[in-house]
Each structure stands twice: as C-alpha cells, then as structure tokens.
Amino acid sequence: MSMPSPEQLTWFLLFAPLVATVGILLFTRRRPMASAVLSIAAVSLSFVAAVKLFLVVASGSVVSIPPHVWLAAGPLIVEWGGVVDRLSVLMLLVVTGVGTAIQVYSVGYMRGDSGFPRYFALMSFFTFSMLGIVLAPNFIQMFIFWELVGVSSTLLIGFWFERPAAAAAGVKAFIVNRVGDAGMILGILMVWGYAGSFDFAVLAGKWQGLGLSPVILAAAAGLIFCGAAGKSAQVPLHVWLPDAMEGPTPVSALIHAATMVAAGVYMVCRVAWLMAASPAMMTVIAWTGGLTALMAALIAVTQTDIKRVLAYSTLSQLGYMMLAAGLGGTTEAMFHLTTHAFFKALLFLAAGSVIMALHHEQGIWRMGGLWKRMPLTFIAFLVGTLALSGIWPFSGFYSKDEILLLALEHSPGLLVIGLITAFLTAFYMGRILWVVFFGEPRDADLYGHARESSMVITLPLGLLAVLSVAGGWYSVVPHFLNPGLVTAVPSDKIMAGFLAVPLIGFLLAWRVYGKAPTDDAVLRRILGPVYRWMESKFYFDEMYGWLVVSVQGTIALVCETFDRWILRGVGVGGISGVTRGLGGVVRVIQSGDLRFYLFMAGAGVVALLFWWMRL
Amino acid sequence: MIIGLDHYLAVSAILFGLGLTCILMRRDLLLILMGLEMNLNAANLALVAFSRYGRGADGQVLTLFVIAIAAAEAAVGLAIVVALFKNRRSVNADDFRSLKG
Numbered sequence: 065m066s067m068p069s070p071e072q073l074t075w076f077l078l079f080a081p082l083v084a085t086v087g088i089l090l091f092t093r094r095r096p097m098a099s100a101v102l103s104i105a106a107v108s109l110s111f112v113a114a115v116k117l118f119l120v121v122a123s124g125s126v127v128s129i130p131p132h133v134w135l136a137a138g139p140l141i142v143e144w145g146g147v148v149d150r151l152s153v154l155m156l157l158v159v160t161g162v163g164t165a166i167q168v169y170s171v172g173y174m175r176g177d178s179g180f181p182r183y184f185a186l187m188s189f190f191t192f193s194m195l196g197i198v199l200a201p202n203f204i205q206m207f208i209f210w211e212l213v214g215v216s217s218t219l220l221i222g223f224w225f226e227r228p229a230a231a232a233a234g235v236k237a238f239i240v241n242r243v244g245d246a247g248m249i250l251g252i253l254m255v256w257g258y259a260g261s262f263d264f265a266v267l268a269g270k271w272q273g274l275g276l277s278p279v280i281l282a283a284a285a286g287l288i289f290c291g292a293a294g295k296s297a298q299v300p301l302h303v304w305l306p307d308a309m310e311g312p313t314p315v316s317a318l319i320h321a322a323t324m325v326a327a328g329v330y331m332v333c334r335v336a337w338l339m340a341a342s343p344a345m346m347t348v349i350a351w352t353g354g355l356t357a358l359m360a361a362l363i364a365v366t367q368t369d370i371k372r373v374l375a376y377s378t379l380s381q382l383g384y385m386m387l388a389a390g391l392g393g394t395t396e397a398m399f400h401l402t403t404h405a406f407f408k409a410l411l412f413l414a415a416g417s418v419i420m421a422l423h424h425e426q427g428i429w430r431m432g433g434l435w436k437r438m439p440l441t442f443i444a445f446l447v448g449t450l451a452l453s454g455i456w457p458f459s460g461f462y463s464k465d466e467i468l469l470l471a472l473e474h475s476p477g478l479l480v481i482g483l484i485t486a487f488l489t490a491f492y493m494g495r496i497l498w499v500v501f502f503g504e505p506r507d508a509d510l511y512g513h514a515r516e517s518s519m520v521i522t523l524p525l526g527l528l529a530v531l532s533v534a535g536g537w538y539s540v541v542p543h544f545l546n547p548g549l550v551t552a553v554p555s556d557k558i559m560a561g562f563l564a565v566p567l568i569g570f571l572l573a574w575r576v577y578g579k580a581p582t583d584d585a586v587l588r589r590i591l592g593p594v595y596r597w598m599e600s601k602f603y604f605d606e607m608y609g610w611l612v613v614s615v616q617g618t619i620a621l622v623c624e625t626f627d628r629w630i631l632r633g634v635g636v637g638g639i640s641g642v643t644r645g646l647g648g649v650v651r652v653i654q655s656g657d658l659r660f661y662l663f664m665a666g667a668g669v670v671a672l673l674f675w676w677m678r679l
Numbered sequence: 680m681i682i683g684l685d686h687y688l689a690v691s692a693i694l695f696g697l698g699l700t701c702i703l704m705r706r707d708l709l710l711i712l713m714g715l716e717m718n719l720n721a722a723n724l725a726l727v728a729f730s731r732y733g734r735g736a737d738g739q740v741l742t743l744f745v746i747a748i749a750a751a752e753a754a755v756g757l758a759i760v761v762a763l764f765k766n767r768r769s770v771n772a773d774d775f776r777s778l779k780g
Binding site for chain 2 (some may be wrong): 655656657658659662664666
C-alpha cells in the first residue's frame with residue numbers, strides 16, 4: 065500500500081468527521097456507545113492525519129492542493145480547495161487533538177443523557193466545520209464553514225433545548241454572530257469588488273499594490289474584522305459567549321474555549337495582509353483586544369458560576385490574542401491561541417468534573433474543600449490555573465509574555481492594560497481555586513457525595529495537563545510558525561516583572577479568599593459601586609436590551625405603520641380595491657341570462673348602426 | 680305600385696325584427712331556435728333580393744350556403760336542447776345561468 069498523498073490526507077481529515085455525523089444520524093441514533101465510538105474514531109483519525117500533515121509541513125515541503133472551480137458566473141469565480149501551511153497545520157492539530165481529548169471526556173460527562181448520539185453527531189459536525197474554516201483557501205469557502213460553525217455551535221449551546229435558558233442562549237449566540245457576519249460578508253464583497261478575487265494567496269499578492277485609499281483599506285479590514293469580533297467574542301459583540309455556558313461543559317471546553325472562538329483570531333492571522341494594509345484598523349483591533357481583555361477580566365472577578373468565570377477568562381484571553389494580532393504579532397497570537405486551547409480546555413474539563421461530582425451544581429459558593437475529595441481534578445485545575453495566569457514554567461507564561469513583550473515594544477498603553485489583565489487573571493483564578501478547592505465545605509450534603517471522576521474523565525485531563533505544562537517550552541510553536549524567528553531573550557528584570565504581576569494577584573486572592581469566606585463581601589465593600597458595575601457586566605445586556613426595545617422597536621413601529629397603512633392600505637389595498645370595484649360593476653351584466661346577452665348584442669348592433677348613420 | 684328592392688328589404692327587416700323579438704321574449708329554447716331560423720331566413724330574403732336587383736348570382740349562392748348551414752345549426756341546436764332536457768328536465772332558458780361570472 066502506498067502512502068496517501070498530502071492532498072488525500074487533507075480531504076480525509078476534513079471529511080472523516082462529516083462521515084461520522086452522517087453515520088450517527090442514519091444508523092446509530094439508538095445506540096449511544098456505537099455513536100461515541102464512531103465520532104471519536106473519526107476525530108482521532110483526523111488527528112493522525114493532522115500529525116502526518118504536520119510532519120510533512122515541518123520537514124519544509126510545501127503542500128499545494130490545486131483548487132477546482134466550483135462555480136463561475138462572469139467575473140465571479142469561486143473555487144474549492146484547501147490550504148495546508150504552517151498556520152493551518154498548527155490549527156488542525158489543535159482542533160483535532162484537543163477535540164479528541166474532549167470527545168473521550170464527553171463519553172463520561174454525557175453518560176446517560178437521552179441525547180447522547182445527537183451530541184456526538186453534533187460534535188463531529190462541529191469538528192468538520194471548524195476544520196473547514198482552517199483549510200479554507202478563499203473567503204467564500206471560509207465563510208461557508210464559518211456559518212456552519214455558527215450553526216453547530218448554536219445547536220450545541222442549545223443542546224438541552226428543553227431548558228429555556230439554553231435555547232435562548234443558543235439563539236443569542238446565533239444572532240450576535242449574525243451581526244458580525246453581516247459585516248464580514250460586506251467586507252468579502254468589498255475585497256472582491258476591488259481586487260476581483262476571493263483567493264487568499266492571490267489577494268495577499270496584489271492587495272497592497274492596488275493603490276486603494278486608506279479609507280477603503282480600513283473599511284475592508286474593519287468589515288472583515290467584524291466577523292472575527294463576532295466569532296471571537298470581542299467587545300462589543302462578546303455578550304453571547306458567557307451565555308453559551310448553558311451548553312454541556314465539554315462543549316464549552318471545545319467550542320467556546322479552545323477552537324471556535326479562536327476562529328476569529330485565526331482568520332485575522334490568515335488575512336494578516338488585509339489587516340496590515342490599514343495601520344488605523346490594526347490599532348483598532350489591538351485596542352479592541354485590549355479592551356476586551358481588561359473588561360472581561362474585571363467581570364470575571366465578580367462571577368459566582370464557575371463556568372462563567374472561565375467564560376469571561378476566555379474572553380479576556382481572546383482579547384490578548386486580538387491585541388497581539390493587532391500589533392502585527394501573528395505568531396504571538398497563534399502561540400497564545402495554542403497554549404490557551406490546552407489550558408482552557410483543561411480548566412473547563414476540570415470544572416466539568418467538579419460540576420458532575422456535585423450533581424450539576426455550578427455556583428462556587430456551594431463548593432469548598434474539594435481537593436481532598438477530587439485530588440486528580442484538583443491537580444488538573446491547579447495546572448490549568450497556573451498556566452492561565454502565566455506562571456513559569458507553564459505554557460501560558462511563555463505565550464503571554466510574548467504578547468506582553470510585543471506590547472512593550474509597540475504600545476505602552478496596551479502593555480499597562482495587558483499587565484492589569486494579567487494581575488486580574490491571577491486574582492480571579494486564585495479566587496476560584498481557593499473557594500472551590502480549599503477551605504471548609506460550604507454545602508456538607510454536596511461535599512459528602514462528591515467523588516473523583518472515572519478514568520474516561522481523568523485521562524483527557526492528564527493529557528491536557530501535560531500539554532498545558534509543556535506547550536510553551538523551547539518556543540516550539542512560534543519556531544514552527546515562523547522558522548526564521550529570532551527570539552530576543554528579554555532581560556531578567558522584565559521577566560521577573562512579568563512573573564511578579566500574577567504572583568501579586570495570587571497573593572491578593574489568598575488574602576481575600578484564603579480564610580474561607582462565604583461570599584464576596586470583602587471585595588464588595590472595598591470596591592463599592594465599581595463592584596456593582598463589574599457584577600452587572602457593565603450593563604451590556606441591558607444596553608442591548610434598551611437598544612432593541614427603544615431604537616429598533618421605534619424603527620419597527622414606523623416601518624410597521626408604513627407597511628400597514630401605506631403599502632398594504634393604499635398600495636396593495638388600492639390596487640385590489642379598484643380591481644374588485646370595477647369587477648363588481650362589470651359583473652352585473654354577467655347575469656347568465658341568455659336572452660339578456662342577446663339583447664345586449666342586439667342593442668349594441670343597433671347602437672353601432674346609429675353611430676354609422678350619423679357619421 | 681312597383682315593388683322594388685326597398686320593399687323586399689323592409690319585409691326582410693320586419694322578419695328579422697320578429698325573429699329577434701321572439702328570441703328575446705321567449706323562454707322556451709325551442710321557440711328561441713325558431714326565432715333564430717326566422718332571422719336567418721330574413722337574411723336569406725335580403726340576399727336574394729340583392730341578387731335579383733343587383734348583378735350576378737352571388738347572393739343566391741350565399742343563400743344556398745345559409746340554408747345548408749341553418750340545417751346543420753338546427754340539428755346541433757336541437758341536439759343540445761335535447762341533451763339539456765335530459766340533464767335538467769327543462770327547456771327553459773332561464774334555468775341555465777350557471778355560466779355567469
């Protein structure tokens with residue numbers, strides 16, 4: 065048997081999960097275990113294929129997949145193809161690797177759920193869509209998979225659709241993403257209108273040379289960035305991600321921490337040439353990222369649902385990535401994306417393990433002292449926390465420091481934001497750690513029933529923990545992405561400073577939460593009204609609510625009035641009324657009476673005769 | 680009094696008027712058909728008169744056609760009346776209004 069070519073590998077990798085989805089939906093809907101096996105087999109085979117592709121690309125050979133013309137209408141030519149380069153291979157590895165671990169974990173987490181086969185069908189479908197985004201060589205193909213990811217994400221958020229909150233969260237995610245995607249498709253059309261191509265490689269070559277005005281360049285980049293901001297939940301389109309925690313925890317880990325939300329960052333890196341063409345837009349992206357990072361970290365400090373804290377922390381880390389991308393640091397952004405995928409998936413899965421042990425209790429103020437009961441989960445969570453907070457030698461330290469160094473180089477303002485965020489990250493993670501795993505059990509009943517999860521749960525945790533520790537060592541990821549990279553070794557003073565910031569955060573968290581309090585009273589007292597702002601998530605949901613109700617409602621009322629009275633009343637109603645009235649008049653002579661018809665005919669002849677005579 | 684074309688045409692017109700009146704006033708389909716025959720014959724009379732006082736035999740030829748077609752028309756018309764009677768047990772024209780708009 066000959067080795068499959070890289071092209072065959074690519075297509076296999078993309079379509080294996082889709083085959084699993086179709087297989088589950090058609091054949092194994094009633095057999096949970098068969099469905100899980102099918103789905104996991106597909107994603108792990110994809111992972112193997114991704115590893116093979118990785119080796120091919122890492123050896124320096126260029127994999128080119130000739131595109132096929134998919135549809136051509138005049139100047140509009142859409143191609144179907146795949147792009148396998150360092151950027152996409154890395155992403156493929158993350159998606160399939162983390163995806164495999166999470167799907168194995170799901171077998172334990174979703175056990176006994178009546179929608180078990182559906183869950184795995186959707187997970188596979190999501191994997192397929194996500195791989196599609198990664199492999200897309202042009203805007204149209206990317207947009208198609210972009211939307212497929214949106215759909216599968218919505219379905220998974222609303223997986224427990226019998227719960228109104230879950231169904232609403234799914235719809236919210238879909239609608240908020242729609243806002244971003246509307247901008248994105250406009251941007252795509254704009255790029256096509258000016259450059260006449262959808263293909264990334266073609267566009268990258270000619271976009272800068274088109275001589276477009278800065279306004280146009282900024283508009284195109286900005287519109288495309290709208291899509292990224294929606295998917296990667298950047299301010300102000302971030303409101304859907306915390307609500308997305310209504311989905312099953314493994315879904316939160318895979319989609320809303322490790323992969324899908326990274327799609328926006330990935331796209332910004334993929335179309336870096338487009339963003340780089342507009343320095344103004346790059347600044348906007350960087351500051352959007354910074355603002356997201358800071359704001360989400362502030363909100364995370366006040367949340368009492370363990371998953372929501374992690375959700376806001378995800379927002380915050382995505383902000384870091386956008387910040388890096390906005391400063392031109394594609395490599396740094398992708399590095400942090402990769403390590404974040406490891407440790408955030410780990411944190412979510414560990415949180416899921418806790419939630420499961422406590423019978424789906426998610427409020428941190430009912431937990432406590434769990435490290436004795438769940439030592440493996442505790443260690444996993446600890447590793448994730450240290451990695452997320454950027455403690456040496458965990459992976460987050462390396463990737464976050466790269467970003468902070470980038471900020472140090474380019475923008476002092478963003479560096480300050482990054483450092484404050486790093487401090488807050490350590491603080492809220494320390495808070496979670498202390499409240500959940502240390503101190504006294506706050507709910508004796510829940511604590512009494514808590515036990516360590518089974519192998520199928522702890523094994524993926526262990527795997528991800530190893531990656532979270534070692535993912536940043538020797539800067540493997542940046543060097544792979546950018547072989548010519550020369551890592552400037554920063555001075556020890558700077559490194560110590562970057563390390564001190566999260567340590568101070570931990571220390572403070574220990575001071576506030578180390579003595580086993582039962583609520584956030586201390587912080588609430590110190591921060592006063594600021595705390596209320598943070599707790600209410602800076603009133604974004606309320607603001608959108610007001611926007612929808614008053615602004616959109618008013619516009620809708622005007623439109624409705626116009627539609628009802630002008631369009632339907634005068635327009636449609638007028639035409640139909642006139643027709644009906646005339647019909648009524650003319651209908652009178654259509655009596656069906658034979659003799660009357662004849663009389664009319666005769667009278668007509670007589671009238672005609674008279675007329676002729678007189679002429 | 681010399682009987683000329685005008686007299687023939689006058690008789691023809693009176694005949695036509697009688698036929699039309701019959702069609703308009705009567706409800707019985709058979710009588711309506713009879714009125715129709717009278718109309719046709721009024722036309723025949725006019726045609727023959729035109730032929731007699733005009734030139735050539737065109738009018739007479741046309742009359743022969745009209746007679747032939749009138750026979751065919753009577754056959755078809757009566758057949759329809761019979762069919763209607765079979766279906767509705769009536770030959771009253773007012774009973775057949777279902778085609779009105």
